[in-house]
Amino acid sequence: MTISREEKYRKIEQARPGELEELQEQVKNCPWRQTYHIQPPFGLLNDPNGFAYYRGEYHLFYQWFPLGTYHGMKYWYHTKSKDLVHWQNVGIGIEPGDPYDSHGAYSGSGIVKDDELYLMYTGNTRDEEWVRHPYQNLATMDRSGKITKRSRPVIDSVPAGYTDHFRDPKVWENHGQYYCVLGAQRWNETGCVVLYKSQDLQEWSFEGEVGTCLNHFGYMWECPDYFELEHQGVLLFSPQGLEPEGDHYRNIFQSGYVVGRPLDLRTRKLDHGAFQELDRGFDFYAQQTTEAADGRRILVGWMGLPDANYPTDRNGWANCLTLPRELTLRGGKIIQQPVRELEKLRKEEVKVEAVLQNETACFAGFEGTTYELICEFAAADAERFGIEFRAGEHEKTVLMVDRASKKVILDRTLSGHAIAEEYGSVRRCNLDAENIKFQLFVDTSSVEIFVNEGEEVFTSRIFPGPESTMIRFFAHQGSAACRASLWRI
Numbered sequence: 001m002t003i004s005r006e007e008k009y010r011k012i013e014q015a016r017p018g019e020l021e022e023l024q025e026q027v028k029n030c031p032w033r034q035t036y037h038i039q040p041p042f043g044l045l046n047d048p049n050g051f052a053y054y055r056g057e058y059h060l061f062y063q064w065f066p067l068g069t070y071h072g073m074k075y076w077y078h079t080k081s082k083d084l085v086h087w088q089n090v091g092i093g094i095e096p097g098d099p100y101d102s103h104g105a106y107s108g109s110g111i112v113k114d115d116e117l118y119l120m121y122t123g124n125t126r127d128e129e130w131v132r133h134p135y136q137n138l139a140t141m142d143r144s145g146k147i148t149k150r151s152r153p154v155i156d157s158v159p160a161g162y163t164d165h166f167r168d169p170k171v172w173e174n175h176g177q178y179y180c181v182l183g184a185q186r187w188n189e190t191g192c193v194v195l196y197k198s199q200d201l202q203e204w205s206f207e208g209e210v211g212t213c214l215n216h217f218g219y220m221w222e223c224p225d226y227f228e229l230e231h232q233g234v235l236l237f238s239p240q241g242l243e244p245e246g247d248h249y250r251n252i253f254q255s256g257y258v259v260g261r262p263l264d265l266r267t268r269k270l271d272h273g274a275f276q277e278l279d280r281g282f283d284f285y286a287q288q289t290t291e292a293a294d295g296r297r298i299l300v301g302w303m304g305l306p307d308a309n310y311p312t313d314r315n316g317w318a319n320c321l322t323l324p325r326e327l328t329l330r331g332g333k334i335i336q337q338p339v340r341e342l343e344k345l346r347k348e349e350v351k352v353e354a355v356l357q358n359e360t361a362c363f364a365g366f367e368g369t370t371y372e373l374i375c376e377f378a379a380a381d382a383e384r385f386g387i388e389f390r391a392g393e394h395e396k397t398v399l400m401v402d403r404a405s406k407k408v409i410l411d412r413t414l415s416g417h418a419i420a421e422e423y424g425s426v427r428r429c430n431l432d433a434e435n436i437k438f439q440l441f442v443d444t445s446s447v448e449i450f451v452n453e454g455e456e457v458f459t460s461r462i463f464p465g466p467e468s469t470m471i472r473f474f475a476h477q478g479s480a481a482c483r484a485s486l487w488r489i
């Protein structure tokens, strides 16, 4: 189906009579609505934006196209929370359609200054010849929650050497100076990150490119983020155009990071180690971090990918955000753990301890569609052990350890409604450990799996039927001791 430009870049007030009501009706009848994840009221959600702690609340916006489940005219939709667990829908945050964001208020970030929340974002525009002109714009939110856009961009051109793929400002402060990184594409169609500097968030000077060792690493880097953690510099970004390599880079686009010595803000050089993927699952992209009130570094990602179709499309909505994760570093690697506040979601608990002997077993109470599950495996001599969840007569999602290859494997071949099959339905990663701990957050149509306290994470949408609720534990060709706790959510 081709959608005309006019249709695609409609604003919400241009909805046809009854169109919004129809979308809302479709959403109401959707079997895959999430219960504790941020999801759009209707329409399409993508990147998290403007994530910041301001006056006692976390503010988290996301890219939103209200009138369909394709990428059209993007708004910022505003949500907020006091605890990172319960989110309140506030409504439209930034509305596009002015001269400097005529074709969308694209991604950006938030920072608190002078008791206001400053939101810096990319204004997407197209001229009569349909040539893209990106602007970097500013809006401020005051204590009453009112958001006001500046009428002029704060960065109004693309420096020589870069194409019109120039977007997604992420701002931070360092010793009273402001800096921002932007995702860019060089004239030779390779991706990179550039750096700007400002005294006041209004006047920005182009400093140049951030020097990395990744000079030919995809054709565009989207959504960069820079921060320091435990005296190390971390650069996150979402490179497009990497070819699959073994277990790596299996999704359409990737998301990952490099870690090294803190960025030298004068030379803009970043000495860093190898690029590492943030997530091993099927649906993760365009993440953004912020600093929590107590100094923790918190990450939220888009549980989706560009150019993918999801079965909820026909129910008038698409995509959700991941749960917030706390980041720490261990041996040059980012460790991601669900924020501890999420324990508030836990309701009744069921527990079990068992030794599995070449069998598949079910235990009382271990079933459901929305829950947190922790299961630990030890003393395993089985060739393969793990769990099947959201399982029924024909459906199952399989998470297991293959001891010979020392891999953790997530298999969604039989998870229900298939998605992005052309990119395969199995994801694997190496994990050399005797004991295995899986922590799963299962919602109606997703799973986030934290392996061994966040050493690896698999984030995926799954679309099983509502009757597929079983959890089965297994050990094949040998035995494994298993201890599990499940909390209903």
Ligand code: FRU
Residues within 6 Å of the ligand: 046, 047, 063, 074, 106, 107, 108, 122, 167, 168, 222, 223, 286, 306
């Ligand atoms: C990443 C992205 C960003 C852009 C936004 C538009 O998913 O393409 O680079 O700002 O989405 O919605």
